[in-house]
Structure formats: C-alpha cells, structure tokens
Amino acid sequence: MTMHTSRLSLIAGFVLLVLEMFASPAQARAPLAVSIDFPGGSAEVLGIDQTTRQIRIAPSAHPNRGWVCWWYLEVTGLEVGEMLTLDVGDAPWATPDRAAVSDDGKTWRQTDRGARHEKRITYRYQATAEKMWFAWGPPFVPADAETLVKRVAKSCERAEAFELCRSREDRPVWAIRFQPPPRQDANDAPPLGLWFQARQHAWESGSSWVAQGLIEWLASDDDRARTLRSKAEIIVVPIMDVDNVASGAGGKNEAPQDHNRDWTDKPYHPAVAAAQANIKALNDAGQFDLFVDLHNPGASSQNPFFYTSPVTLLSEQGAHNLEHFLAAARLEMTGPLAFKGETQESGAKYDKNWQSISKNWVTHNTAKHVVSVTLETAWNTPNSTASGYQTVGRNLGLATERYLRASPR
Numbered sequence: 001m002t003m004h005t006s007r008l009s010l011i012a013g014f015v016l017l018v019l020e021m022f023a024s025p026a027q028a029r030a031p032l033a034v035s036i037d038f039p040g041g042s043a044e045v046l047g048i049d050q051t052t053r054q055i056r057i058a059p060s061a062h063p064n065r066g067w068v069c070w071w072y073l074e075v076t077g078l079e080v081g082e083m084l085t086l087d088v089g090d091a092p093w094a095t096p097d098r099a100a101v102s103d104d105g106k107t108w109r110q111t112d113r114g115a116r117h118e119k120r121i122t123y124r125y126q127a128t129a130e131k132m133w134f135a136w137g138p139p140f141v142p143a144d145a146e147t148l149v150k151r152v153a154k155s156c157e158r159a160e161a162f163e164l165c166r167s168r169e170d171r172p173v174w175a176i177r178f179q180p181p182p183r184q185d186a187n188d189a190p191p192l193g194l195w196f197q198a199r200q201h202a203w204e205s206g207s208s209w210v211a212q213g214l215i216e217w218l219a220s221d222d223d224r225a226r227t228l229r230s231k232a233e234i235i236v237v238p239i240m241d242v243d244n245v246a247s248g249a250g251g252k253n254e255a256p257q258d259h260n261r262d263w264t265d266k267p268y269h270p271a272v273a274a275a276q277a278n279i280k281a282l283n284d285a286g287q288f289d290l291f292v293d294l295h296n297p298g299a300s301s302q303n304p305f306f307y308t309s310p311v312t313l314l315s316e317q318g319a320h321n322l323e324h325f326l327a328a329a330r331l332e333m334t335g336p337l338a339f340k341g342e343t344q345e346s347g348a349k350y351d352k353n354w355q356s357i358s359k360n361w362v363t364h365n366t367a368k369h370v371v372s373v374t375l376e377t378a379w380n381t382p383n384s385t386a387s388g389y390q391t392v393g394r395n396l397g398l399a400t401e402r403y404l405r406a407s408p409r
C-alpha cells in the first residue's frame with residue numbers, strides 16, 4: 001500500500017463516519033414547512049418541532065376583519081406514513097373536534113377526533129402524501145364559487161352565471177340565476193321568486209357547500225327540481241363576503257360592519273346592497289316568496305336549525321307560511337344532518353342590531369306572505385363534511401319544492 005492510497009482510504013473512512021452521523025431516521029427526514037400563500041390561507045406558525053414532527057399554529061390575525069377563527073395551511077416535507085401532530089388554538093370557534101384534511105387540495109376528509117388540552121386541540125394524522133392541506137373545515141374559496149356557477153349554468157337550460165357585484169376590494173361576487181320558461185299567457189300569475197345566499201360570515205365555509213348541494217340539485221334531472229325550475233326564478237349566491245374569504249379572515253363581527261348587520265338603508269358592503277336591490281325588484285314585480293341565508297352556528301350545535309324573524313314582525317299569512325315551510329323542511333331535511341324542528345327568533349333579545357340582520361330586513365321590506373329565514377348548519381359533527389353539507393343543500397331544495405306546491409301568495 002502506498003502513502004497515497006492509505007491517505008485516500010482515511011479520507012473515505014471519515015466521509016462515511018460523517019454520513020452515518022446524519023443517517024439516523026429522524027435526521028434523514030425532510031424538514032416540515034408551512035405555507036399559507038394561496039386564497040383562504042390562514043395560519044400563524046407558533047413552532048415546528050422537526051424531531052417530534054409537531055406543528056403548532058393559531059389562525060392568522062387580520063385586524064378589524066372579524067373573529068380570528070379560520071385556519072387553512074399547506075404542509076410540505078411529509079414522509080408518507082409518518083405521524084404528523086397539528087396543535088391548534090385557541091378560541092372555541094377555531095378548534096373543531098375534527099379538522100379537514102386533503103392530499104390534493106380539492107377533496108376533503110376529516111381527521112380523527114382531536115385531543116383537547118385547555119383552549120387548544122391536537123390532531124394526529126398519518127401522512128398520505130408529501131404535501132398535504134389542513135383546515136378548520138372543507139375550504140370553499142371565490143374561485144370555487146366561480147367554477148361552480150359557470151359549470152352548472154353551462155349544464156342547465158335557462159340558467160346563467162352572473163356577477164352580482166364587485167366587492168369593496170374589487171373582487172367579483174358570483175351568483176347563478178335559474179329562469180322559468182316565459183309565460184304563455186300574460187294573465188298567468190307571475191313566477192315565484194326565491195333567493196338563497198351563503199357566507200355572509202367568511203369563516204363559515206360549510207354554508208358554501210350547502211349552497212353547492214342546492215345549486216347542483218336545482219340544475220339536476222330530478223323531477224322535483226324540474227318542477228321547481230318551471231315555476232320559479234331562483235338566485236343562489238355561494239359567497240357573499242368574497243374579500244374575507246380570499247384573505248383567510250373570519251369576517252364575523254368585522255369592523256366597521258359585519259355583513260349580517262349591514263342590512264340597512266345605507267349598506268357598507270356592495271354585496272348586501274346588490275342583494276337588497278335584486279330582492280326589492282322581484283318584490284316590486286309581485287314575484288318574491290322565499291329568502292334563505294345560509295350560515296354555520298356555534299360549536300355545540302349538533303343539528304341544523306333555523307333562525308326566524310320575531311313573530312311580532314310577521315303578518316298572519318307570513319306566520320302561517322313560515323309554519324308550512326318549517327313543516328316541509330322537517331319532512332325533507334332528514335340528514336344525516338337533520339332538521340328536527342328547532343327554531344330560534346333573532347329579535348331584540350338576540351341582538352340590539354336585530355333589524356339590520358338580513359332575514360329581518362327582508363321580512364320588513366317585502367310582501368306579507370314572504371318567508372325569510374336563516375339556516376344554521378352544524379359544523380362540529382362527524383357529518384359536517386363537504387358531502388354532508390351538500391346533502392343539506394339538496395334537502396333544502398326538496399323542502400322548498402314541497403313548500404311551494406301550494407301557492408304561498
């Protein structure tokens with residue numbers, strides 16, 4: 001052996017030793033990283049432990065943009081099969097029992113029930129891809145609304161996708177309108193008019209999935225959907241507060257004005273002003289009958305329920321129609337997220353600004369026979385998934401068709 005080769009083998013041995021030092025399983029893993037750089041993204045990273053593979057987050061703070069409760073993040077550096085721990089805090093609204101998870105950013109499932117510790121919750125999830133997404137609930141962002149209404153409008157006769165308005169930050173607020181066939185005889189009664197909208201509160205993503213289920217059912221070949229389309233003009237808005245949804249803010253109680261306390265003579269939000277103008281025009285033409293505002297309620301609700309206008313605001317005919325509508329909803333909204341007859345009034349006891357809540361404005365400003373309600377779909381249950389929410393939307397369509405078999409006017 002020459003001096004030269006022995007020096008080479010010494011160097012090779014040293015290189016091997018160094019490689020071995022870094023070859024323990026934990027060290028070989030790619031580092032976990034978090035990104036929120038996409039529409040709806042929200043997470044403040046409090047810490048990442050690369051050894052225990054734990055990520056601690058809180059929802060991003062958006063000053064003056066409402067409750068800090070929505071979170072939605074992309075995680076990279078995962079090894080398929082490894083156990084990730086995601087620790088989230090710390091408002092009740094921010095800590096669902098189960099988180100939404102996706103490995104393609106489109107289809108969402110739930111994690112197992114997380115473990116609560118004081119105000120925080122820990123979800124453990126075995127990675128199924130190197131890049132995954134986790135969120136408060138199945139996300140639904142403005143591009144999803146646009147794609148949905150354009151796709152459905154293309155597939156359905158006399159349906160059109162349209163921009164209800166531009167938001168304060170100049171984003172389009174997409175909606176879909178189903179038109180009944182033209183009347184054969186000018187003496188025929190004018191068509192019925194129905195208005196559905198979701199997401200006045202940006203964090204309540206489930207309500208947009210309810211709207212999607214409703215829209216897809218309305219456009220379907222189901223005989224009952226055809227019947228409803230043949231006699232009613234129907235408008236559905238999947239996202240009212242596009243700005244807060246896009247930026248990943250909560251929206252609820254935002255300054256200077258919550259969307260659902262903005263139903264006054266001088267609305268701050270263009271989407272509210274546009275909805276009011278459209279509803280008023282239908283009402284003035286003698287063709288407005290039903291308004292449903294889609295929301296998600298508090299964390300403890302296990303079933304969908306309706307908020308109604310205070311009984312003092314209802315005419316005798318309005319009260320009778322409301323009862324009829326709720327009975328139809330009870331028959332059709334059978335679950336798994338089922339309406340079991342629970343209602344609450346949102347009057348003065350509920351909120352001092354009760355008169356500027358959407359359904360109360362509608363009750364106050366439209367014909368006496370109009371039914372105007374808020375549907376609150378439970379979000380903190382094993383059925384609060386994209387498909388569970390869509391079933392609620394389909395059931396809402398069926399309830400509406402049943403309710404309108406007899407003329408509401």
Ligand SMILES: [Zn+2]
Pocket residue numbers: 200201204295296
């Ligand atoms: Zn709400």
